[in-house]
Amino acid sequence: MKVERIVPRAIPPGKRKDFSEVLLGFTYSEALFESRRCLYCYDAPCIKGCPAGVNVPEFIARVRSENIVGAAKLIYAANPLGSICGRVCPTEALCEKACTSKLLNVPIAIGHLQRFVCDFSLSKGKIIFSYPKPDKGPVAVVGGGPAGLSCAHFLRLQGYDVTLFEKEDALGGLLLHGIPRYRLPEQPAQEEIALITSGLKRERGVFSREQAERILSEFQAVFLSPGTNIPVKLDIPGEEEEGVISANDLLREAASSKAPPPSFEGKEVAVIGGGASAMDAARTSLRLGAAKVFLLYRRSKEEMPAFPSEFEGALEEGVEFHWLVSPVEIRRTNGKLELKLERMRLGVPDESGRRSPVRTGRYFRMDFDLIIKAIAALPDREFLKIWPGLELDRNGYPISKDGQSTNPQIFLGGDILKAGTVVQAVADGKTAAGRIDNWLKQGGAR
Amino acid sequence: MTPDLSVNFCGIRFPNPYILAAAPTTDDGEMVARALEAGWAGAVLKTTSVESEPVELVYPQMGAIQVNGQKLVGMVNIDLISKRHIDQVEKDVRYLKKAFPNKVIMASIMGSRKEHWQELVFRLEEAGVDLIECSFSCPHGMPERGMGSTIGQNPELTERTARWVKEAAKRAPVMIKLTPNVTDIVPIAQAVKNSGADAICAINTVLGLIGVDIDTFAPIPTVDGMGIYGGLSGPAIKPIALHLVSKIARNVDIPVSGVGGISTWRDAVEFMLVGARTVQLCTAPMHFGFRIIDDLIDGLANYLEEKGFSSVQEIIGLALPKLTTYEHLSRTHKVKSQIDLETCIKCDLCYISCRDGGHQAISLKEDRTPFVEEEKCVGCALCPQVCPVGAISLRKIS
Numbered sequence: 120m121k122v123e124r125i126v127p128r129a130i131p132p133g134k135r136k137d138f139s140e141v142l143l144g145f146t147y148s149e150a151l152f153e154s155r156r157c158l159y160c161y162d163a164p165c166i167k168g169c170p171a172g173v174n175v176p177e178f179i180a181r182v183r184s185e186n187i188v189g190a191a192k193l194i195y196a197a198n199p200l201g202s203i204c205g206r207v208c209p210t211e212a213l214c215e216k217a218c219t220s221k222l223l224n225v226p227i228a229i230g231h232l233q234r235f236v237c238d239f240s241l242s243k244g245k246i247i248f249s250y251p252k253p254d255k256g257p258v259a260v261v262g263g264g265p266a267g268l269s270c271a272h273f274l275r276l277q278g279y280d281v282t283l284f285e286k287e288d289a290l291g292g293l294l295l296h297g298i299p300r301y302r303l304p305e306q307p308a309q310e311e312i313a314l315i316t317s318g319l320k321r322e323r324g325v326f327s328r329e330q331a332e333r334i335l336s337e338f339q340a341v342f343l344s345p346g347t348n349i350p351v352k353l354d355i356p357g358e359e360e361e362g363v364i365s366a367n368d369l370l371r372e373a374a375s376s377k378a379p380p381p382s383f384e385g386k387e388v389a390v391i392g393g394g395a396s397a398m399d400a401a402r403t404s405l406r407l408g409a410a411k412v413f414l415l416y417r418r419s420k421e422e423m424p425a426f427p428s429e430f431e432g433a434l435e436e437g438v439e440f441h442w443l444v445s446p447v448e449i450r451r452t453n454g455k456l457e458l459k460l461e462r463m464r465l466g467v468p469d470e471s472g473r474r475s476p477v478r479t480g481r482y483f484r485m486d487f488d489l490i491i492k493a494i495a496a497l498p499d500r501e502f503l504k505i506w507p508g509l510e511l512d513r514n515g516y517p518i519s520k521d522g523q524s525t526n527p528q529i530f531l532g533g534d535i536l537k538a539g540t541v542v543q544a545v546a547d548g549k550t551a552a553g554r555i556d557n558w559l560k561q562g563g564a565r
Numbered sequence: 566m567t568p569d570l571s572v573n574f575c576g577i578r579f580p581n582p583y584i585l586a587a588a589p590t591t592d593d594g595e596m597v598a599r600a601l602e603a604g605w606a607g608a609v610l611k612t613t614s615v616e617s618e619p620v621e622l623v624y625p626q627m628g629a630i631q632v633n634g635q636k637l638v639g640m641v642n643i644d645l646i647s648k649r650h651i652d653q654v655e656k657d658v659r660y661l662k663k664a665f666p667n668k669v670i671m672a673s674i675m676g677s678r679k680e681h682w683q684e685l686v687f688r689l690e691e692a693g694v695d696l697i698e699c700s701f702s703c704p705h706g707m708p709e710r711g712m713g714s715t716i717g718q719n720p721e722l723t724e725r726t727a728r729w730v731k732e733a734a735k736r737a738p739v740m741i742k743l744t745p746n747v748t749d750i751v752p753i754a755q756a757v758k759n760s761g762a763d764a765i766c767a768i769n770t771v772l773g774l775i776g777v778d779i780d781t782f783a784p785i786p787t788v789d790g791m792g793i794y795g796g797l798s799g800p801a802i803k804p805i806a807l808h809l810v811s812k813i814a815r816n817v818d819i820p821v822s823g824v825g826g827i828s829t830w831r832d833a834v835e836f837m838l839v840g841a842r843t844v845q846l847c848t849a850p851m852h853f854g855f856r857i858i859d860d861l862i863d864g865l866a867n868y869l870e871e872k873g874f875s876s877v878q879e880i881i882g883l884a885l886p887k888l889t890t891y892e893h894l895s896r897t898h899k900v901k902s903q904i905d906l907e908t909c910i911k912c913d914l915c916y917i918s919c920r921d922g923g924h925q926a927i928s929l930k931e932d933r934t935p936f937v938e939e940e941k942c943v944g945c946a947l948c949p950q951v952c953p954v955g956a957i958s959l960r961k962i963s
Contacts, residue, residue, distance in 0.1 A: 151634070155633045158910075158912045159914070160911075160912040160914070161912070161913035161917040162913060162929075162933060164911075164933070219911060223910065223953075
């Protein structure tokens with residue numbers, strides 16, 4: 120699982136005591152050096168590897184010629200969250216996976232180059248989006264995470280009158296309260312969000328059928344990107360015990376600038392799950408002072424949905440991984456949470472293509488101070504039900520055809536469409552902006 | 566059997582063909598001593614002059630071009646001859662000859678009139694110099710005073726000045742260093758031969774403007790806001806030097822010491838194949854230090870051994886019979902590009918270069934695999950130049 124790639128200087132694992140950004144990014148000369156390795160492929164596969172379609176070889180050519188702001192403009196034309204994605208994209212599974220240089224030695228560090236280019240240009244104040252005076256729409260965007268922000272941005276670029284509905288004060292969704300600061304510091308995130316939301320009309324969140332109906336009558340189209348924020352339950356006895364929390368809540372609390380972060384000083388913590396938020400929760404727990412963090416996953420390392428870079432980060436920071444264990448019961452005894460676990464083995468692949476966990480009937484127990492559930496998050500059915508004509512599948516996801524819901528006036532994007540990454544959310548928003556434009560040009564709901 | 570790397574040049578035995586050219590690397594006896602200890606066969610001490618010749622240097626002196634991160638692909642200097650006059654250089658010669666009796670100690674000289682040239686020769690011979698090189702070729706600064714390349718650009722001046730030197734030299738062979746900044750080097754080389762001088766060193770630096778500062782609009786290197794044309798050296802001038810060395814070797818019967826853009830043993834082999842008997846280096850040791858001599862020697866020895874030569878002298882001039890004129894090149898020889906798909910990494914640079922710089926003879930399959938359309942390929946050999954992995958070769962068509 121060890122991925123061979125160029126990684127810029129980082130805070131050494133032993134010194135990551137707070138939420139400072141771990142990867143320090145390229146310096147100017149390091150970026151130039153790395154840019155020179157790029158082969159400048161024709162019809163480069165990395166472009167197709169990027170959900171947002173960033174023209175990678177062209178932007179790197181501009182780095183080589185030290186036309187850094189030109190490079191940034193190319194990136195921002197495809198992805199208005201370039202600096203953010205340069206940091207949080209699982210590039211090893213996207214552009215860098217497709218990189219031709221991989222066949223020579225290691226792929227070009229595309230993500231880090233993108234981050235450098237965007238940060239450099241932002242710091243020079245060279246990135247400004249100018250939106251034309253709106254003469255189309257209006258269109259409503261519901262949900263101010265990356266998908267919604269992207270859709271609003273691209274709609275406004277096309278001259279649409281857009282109103283964003285978001286229940287939180289701050290925009291950005293998971294960018295600000297889901298991704299830990301050591302991966303995405305607040306500053307570049309806030310800066311890019313501010314750039315694409317300047318002059319954007321805002322309203323509060325949508326909670327009732329009446330509000331939803333009013334929006335559908337007042338706006339020609341709706342882009343719905345509420346995210347998936349209902350943590351999946353373990354569905355085992357003792358789940359409601361004090362000290363059993365969800366990764367969502369932990370990450371939100373740790374990232375909040377309003378209240379001091381919780382302290383896990385001296386605590387032994389179990390994180391249950393194997394995805395991105397499990398890795399984030401484990402590494403966050405360590406930074407909150409946890410004495411020991413165990414990650415418990417019911418399949419093995421190979422089946423973990425977490426990307427290699429996330430797994431490696433957790434591993435090098437000292438998270439202890441226990442594979443093929445599944446929680447059965449939680450009991451509070453002597454001030455500790457006693458977790459009963461069943462050993463699993465790998466069976467045949469399930470519909471996800473990964474080998475499935477199979478029960479063995481062998482059990483053991485471990486004591487913890489805190490147990491963090493990070494198995495998955497699902498859409499908020501109650502919220503989705505307020506939208507007329509929106510049909511859901513059995514897991515509660517809206518049924519979609521090319522990003523359009525069963526109510527043709529409502530378009531979808533982000534985690535509600537199983538985006539999974541920020542860059543896919545951005546791509547969803549961009550694609551939807553194009554589809555909304557097409558649909559409205561063809562007459563829309565009339 | 567280990568091949569013999571020694572060469573005979575003007576009756577002098579060089580332990581190997583590698584000489585440090587007259588340059589900053591040879592402007593100090595202790596520096597040269599270190600180089601000779603490292604394995605260099607000899608050195609031409611930086612060009613000196615009589616004590617009355619003013620040498621006022623300016624700084625900075627260097628500028629360079631880098632290509633995609635490769636530094637010093639070409640370097641320009643606006644340095645002059647040495648600030649150290651003959652009184653100091655003759656001391657260096659004495660010291661080095663004593664310390665390194667088996668190495669070749671040469672000195673480069675420049676004068677503004679006959680008496681100066683001859684005084685320099687006299688004093689160097691007294692000091693025990695093995696060979697005297699004369700700079701008729703410095704392209705910047707000195708020509709403004711009627712010296713340097715002013716002489717080497719004129720066959721009459723070349724012959725006359727070379728005669729003065731040759732006349733004065735009783736023992737040491739005389740080698741004339743020529744400038745590439747001429748329309749035709751052959752009459753100049755012939756003038757050297759006519760003068761009775763013993764050898765030619767070619768080439769000195771190529772007159773150039775290495776760059777302009779796009780912020781200040783000043784030429785590079787910039788001396789207090791102003792600049793001049795300088796002398797270009799480094800890998801960028803190797804093709805120019807190979808051309809001129811081969812041209813002299815084909816047209817004038819005189820030993821040639823080749824110089825200009827040599828950085829590796831491969832470059833040295835090429836210079837010897839076109840007729841150079843020894844080779845001189847300057848920019849490469851200025852960049853990487855005297856230590857490069859290890860690979861220069863080892864690579865050359867391995868090459869000779871692999872090719873079955875017992876002495877490096879056997880390769881001198883082997884390429885010369887293969888140089889011809891356009892008229893004599895074969896019209897029936899046909900080649901076509903072929904792509905080795907095992908090696909190809911599908912960057913498709915061959916496709917784009919052939920499309921926009923060739924004959925649209927490379928197409929792409931759905932999975933971006935390039936293939937040559939035989940009927941369109943003329944065999945121009947652009948694509949093998951751009952392929953980063955060497956997957957493209959030329960196949961002879963019978």
